[in-house]
Amino acid sequence: MNILILGTSNSILKNGYVSGLKRALPNASWTSLSSGASPGIQFSKYAKMDFTSYDLVVLDSVPNDEQYALQTPGYSYSNQNKRILLEVVSTISSQTKLIVLGIAIRDFFAKPSAIYTDRENLANNMGAQFIDFSSLLKVYQYLYDDVYSNHPAHPKDEISNKIGYYLGVAISHHYDHITNGAECVDYSKxxxxxxxxxxxxxxxxxxxxxxxxxxxxxxxxxxxxxxxxxxxxxxxxxxxxxxxxxxxxxxxxxxxxxxxxxxxxxxxxxxxxxxxxxxxxxxxxxxxxxxxxxxxxxxxxxxxxxxxxxxxxxxxxxxxxDSEDESNLTAYNKVSNSNHLVLSDTVKNSVTDEVLKAIQASYTQSSGLTKIRYFFKLLRFKHRFKVTSLK
The missing domain is CATH 2.60.120 (Jelly Rolls)
Structure with a gap:
């Protein structure tokens, strides 16, 4: 499997999610064209690339887009910005299978930003898979006091690495069943x-x-x-x-x-x-x-x-x-009955199982007031993530 990564610094970190992906997919070939501290429109540099030479492309730009669009005075989340990203995603998805990674910065972790929501909708409409990283980190909050590192845009390496591994396993299981956006337009011109x-x-x-x-x-x-x-x-x-x-x-x-x-x-x-x-x-x-x-x-x-x-x-x-249709943003409107979360849901099942087992083990090994605290933690976890039984 030949995989291309177009990412932020999260895609460059030595022990981050890419390291986990590589553990799960040891026979894959990897190309990274990632660049930190730069918005997602930078990847239009590769719009004329032959993406059919890759079996899978991973696009990671949400945190940098949030920092630029929502935290940089004078820079706006304009329709032109949105249209360029639409054309980049459409161009890639018209040629191969695409995963859009949703890693929010810390400030927008609890409540998704417009950038994050729009990116999921865009993946949905362009036949791409969306990885809801924030929902996965919220499961890990039951094991970690803080799921982010000291950097506002970087989840902890240990957590990202595990999520990357589970994503790689999900890719190997579902690869033949996910498709590219066959009806997407190639906007490279x-x-x-x-x-x-x-x-x-x-x-x-x-x-x-x-x-x-x-x-x-x-x-x-x-x-x-x-x-x-x-x-x-x-x-x-x-x-x-x-x-x-x-x-x-x-x-x-x-x-x-x-x-x-x-x-x-x-x-x-x-x-x-x-x-x-x-x-x-x-x-x-x-x-x-x-x-x-x-x-x-x-x-x-x-x-x-x-x-x-x-x-x-x-x-x-x-x-x-330049685009003749730069005001057309219909692909950002939510469409129902999509399978754009197949990989994300599979990863979430793995993360939920891991965290549940860890809490269960702590409950079994503890006593007294600590055991009572773990008992109620288990109840809260089961209720929030709709776990029907303890394993």
Whole structure:
């Protein structure tokens, strides 16, 4: 089985859910194109990829989308954002089986955000499987005082690893019975990935055990012309080697300033997608030293101020998009009688069984007041998760 993962930092963590997946599917081949601290629209970079070469694609972007759309001033959860994600999901699902992973950040764990709910509805309508990670973590709350790590977007590795393992087992059991979205549309023609600038100038190449990347190094005053008529939705940068402002000049003459004020490191690379708050056709990009006035939007992980060094930008690919139907969001409306939770429900059964057995064991091995507490914990657990008998 050939599996592609398009994910957040949750998909990169050494002992996270991917490690559990690999334990359950030891003979699978894996490709990861994951990137942390970047919204899900970054994956439109791969819209023209041949997804039929993969038996399964896992898409994990909910936590970064929640942080950008709901916790980043100046960045909105616009219809254009939703439409781009719709087209990415539809394009993948039109070619192969797709799992959409729903990992919420801590702030939206108790009550699902609009991002989380919309993502389940989108998976439902596009013939994809949705993994309701939050519902699984709520079962584990009966074993753990806190199901999240110190990072607001990362469930504890131990828990994620077990969920990943159960998901892998569920995939092996149900793979032949889940389908791709045969009626989905391939929207790849709506996207244009521009990287011609990576063939000239001072190019920096990076590689680590997970991925590799290439950037054009730009210093103060560097101006680049952009020829496409499609709207610019964002671009990739090396966050470890970028601290500058850039000015984007639109086709109507408007000038947009974006602060790419990341904390520079002595070496290495951090591949980040810097989205624009509003999408429009851009004609030029210029690296500038400073900017006076109020900035409406600062990409995540930026520091908010210029450092003492010469302004520098390490620039990767641009992503451009245009759609004739960008206002059509009907796929976000819930459709009944879907089997989009087959894998998620199977995983939940495994998690429920594990936690039930653990509580039962603690009840059996305890005495006195502790035994009474475990007895009532068992009753609450059975009632909440509709467990009909103790095993």
């Amino acid at each position: 709506n996207f244009e990935i521009v990287s011609t600038h990576l063939n000239e100038g001072e190019i920096r190449n990076y590689k680590n055990s997970l991925t590799e990347a290439q950037y054009l190094e730009c210093e103060k005053g560097h101006t680049m012309s952009i020829s496409t008529q499609k709207k610019l939705i964002g671009f990739f940068v090396n966050g470890f080697q970028t601290n500058t402002f850039i000015q984007l000049t639109a086709d109507n003459g408007a000038v947009l300033t974006v602060p790419l004020l990341y904390k520079r490191m002595e070496k290495g690379f951090l591949n980040l997608f810097a989205p624009l708050a509003t999408f429009q056709t851009i004609k030029t990009l210029t690296v500038v030293d400073q900017y006076e006035g109020a900035l409406q939007f600062k990409p995540r992980m930026t520091t908010g101020k210029r450092d003492i060094h010469t302004p520098k930008l390490q620039l990767g690919s641009f992503i451009h998009w």
